[in-house]
Amino acid sequence: MSFKCEYCQIPGAYGNLIYDTDYWLIYLAPSQRYLGTCVVALKRQCSSLNELQSEEWSEFTEIVQNMEITLKKTFNPTLFNWSCFMNSAYRVSSPNPEVHWHFIPRYNKKVEFEGLIFEDPDFGYIPQPLEHKIPDEVMKKLMAEIKKNLR
Amino acid sequence: MSFKCEYCQIPGAYGNLIYDTDYWLIYLAPSQRYLGTCVVALKRQCSSLNELQSEEWSEFTEIVQNMEITLKKTFNPTLFNWSCFMNSAYRVSSPNPEVHWHFIPRYNKKVEFEGLIFEDPDFGYIPQPLEHKIPDEVMKKLMAEIKKNLR
Numbered sequence: 001m002s003f004k005c006e007y008c009q010i011p012g013a014y015g016n017l018i019y020d021t022d023y024w025l026i027y028l029a030p031s032q033r034y035l036g037t038c039v040v041a042l043k044r045q046c047s048s049l050n051e052l053q054s055e056e057w058s059e060f061t062e063i064v065q066n067m068e069i070t071l072k073k074t075f076n077p078t079l080f081n082w083s084c085f086m087n088s089a090y091r092v093s094s095p096n097p098e099v100h101w102h103f104i105p106r107y108n109k110k111v112e113f114e115g116l117i118f119e120d121p122d123f124g125y126i127p128q129p130l131e132h133k134i135p136d137e138v139m140k141k142l143m144a145e146i147k148k149n150l151r
Numbered sequence: 152m153s154f155k156c157e158y159c160q161i162p163g164a165y166g167n168l169i170y171d172t173d174y175w176l177i178y179l180a181p182s183q184r185y186l187g188t189c190v191v192a193l194k195r196q197c198s199s200l201n202e203l204q205s206e207e208w209s210e211f212t213e214i215v216q217n218m219e220i221t222l223k224k225t226f227n228p229t230l231f232n233w234s235c236f237m238n239s240a241y242r243v244s245s246p247n248p249e250v251h252w253h254f255i256p257r258y259n260k261k262v263e264f265e266g267l268i269f270e271d272p273d274f275g276y277i278p279q280p281l282e283h284k285i286p287d288e289v290m291k292k293l294m295a296e297i298k299k300n301l302r
Contacts, residue, residue: 048219048230048231049215049216049219049231049233050215050216050219050220052212052215054209054212057208057209057212058205058208061203061205061208064200064201064203065200065201068199068200068201069201078241079199079237079238079241079248080199080200081234081235081236081237081238082200082234082235082236083232083233083234083235083236084232084233084234085232085233085234085277085278086230086232087230087232087257087274087275087276087277088275088276090229090230090257090259090274090275091275097230106238106241108241123238123241124238124239124241124242125238125239126236126238126277126280127236129277
């Protein structure tokens with residue numbers, strides 16, 4: 001994982017690992033502009049969705065269900081945005097894209113967590129790849145809260 | 152289909168139907184800021200991905216493969232962006248979201264089609280929901296070109 005993804009915001013990694021499955025890694029994204037934002041990354045090197053194997057797709061659909069239900073239970077977002085873009089990988093001359101999904105909960109209300117107020121300044125519109133870091137201590141508690149509600 | 156999607160740009164429809172499958176409708180999007188942009192909409196009313204049935208997912212994965220290969224053959228884009236957002240449905244007080252995917256080919260070069268030059272002014276970055284209409288005659292030829300290359 002050698003590039004800096006525009007949503008993920010840090011080079012070399014997608015964030016903190018929440019859990020993994022046979023084919024996918026589920027990370028808590030470093031940027032939390034939208035509370036509970038995660039990245040679902042394929043374990044093997046693969047550069048486009050049309051090369052996914054059926055068992056990888058099948059497991060991905062279980063992750064979609066699992067993550068939506070888990071986040072609903074945790075912060076009750078209004079809806080969820082999913083995207084597979086890989087744009088930033090193409091900013092360099094020898095692109096090395098890696099299939100990964102952005103899972104972005106969206107909120108029509110403020111949410112308080114650990115004394116911080118999270119708003120969704122773009123509700124109703126596309127999510128913006130703007131960095132919003134939160135203190136390490138809150139990230140740890142956010143990881144724990146999501147893990148607690150995982151099925 | 153009662154709302155105006157921010158990518159699709161027209162109220163009440165997702166564009167011109169290219170083909171359909173048991174569970175999905177594949178449209179050519181009215182806005183062609185990114186040449187070959189399509190919408191893949193679930194036929195039944197369903198408001199979130201976690202409610203998709205396994206046979207609907209399975210068919211969707213075949214469409215991903217089919218559309219990527221078809222567009223590759225037609226205009227040779229550099230990569231493809233996929234997203235399921237449904238944000239604009241939540242701008243009204245009684246949201247009625249409908250599961251639909253945005254399929255957006257992205258280009259690191261200019262493409263000429265029917266005398267028009269298509270550029271990707273946002274290459275390497277998230278696709279912008281900005282309207283770019285093309286003449287009806289060109290839309291018809293674009294439909295025909297994509298259909299010709301469909302498997």
